[in-house]
Amino acid sequence: MSLQENIQAVQARIAAAAREVGRDPAEVTLVAATKVQSSDTIRQAIAAGVTICGENRVQEMTAHLDDDAYAGAALHFIGHLQTNKVRQVVGRVDLIESVGSEHLLDAIEAQAAKLDLRQDILLEVNIGGEQSKSGVAPEQLLALAQKAAACPHVRLRGLMAIPPVASGLDGNRPFFAKMHQLYVDIRTNLNDNKADIDCLSMGMSGDFEDAVREGATLVRVGTALFGPRPPMHKG
């Protein structure tokens, strides 16, 4: 299948999963996880209907930005962000999806203040409680969200998660359901009357339909669009 056919097939699966649970398919947006793809492939994906690109490596992203590869699409940073690379990301992306610590939040606020802009962010939740994964523990989420909401140069837009590798019959669906509950709780607790909080980013190639069934508004899909990545790559 061509890239265009893959994109259409994934879009159709997103829409079907949304309708299954009575959601409007327009509530869910595909984020193309473009890591290791060339600038040309990224341009082709955008020409074929991708509206958001997600990058998880600062160096690759910077090279593609220099190439103007993302023209016509929004850009999200979805990978682990080290504080020493914050300067290369703040103000250059529409949304930083992967803010999982107070330390990183502080660094983003400081850089956004310096640039006199407001950076949209999501808080990454370590929903599986895995030691190897970054993200804030669910028990500490509210405190971090309150802090983010009080940062004048940050706009908290919602939550993101990368659940454990699926196992069992239900796969990651219980984690997605928990994430949705946290998302609802945060909106309630922060008294989000401006409705800034409108993003729940979860689901990848293997499980995005379940994520949509449980309320995802953003799904981050790489392999199902572009095919398998080289094996030495660590996501």
Ligand SMILES: *Cc1c(COP(=O)(O)O)cnc(C)c1O
């Ligand atoms: C690579 C990546 C994805 C997409 O993974 P696939 O399994 O290839 O769809 C999603 N989220 C993040 C953070 C990633 O780095």
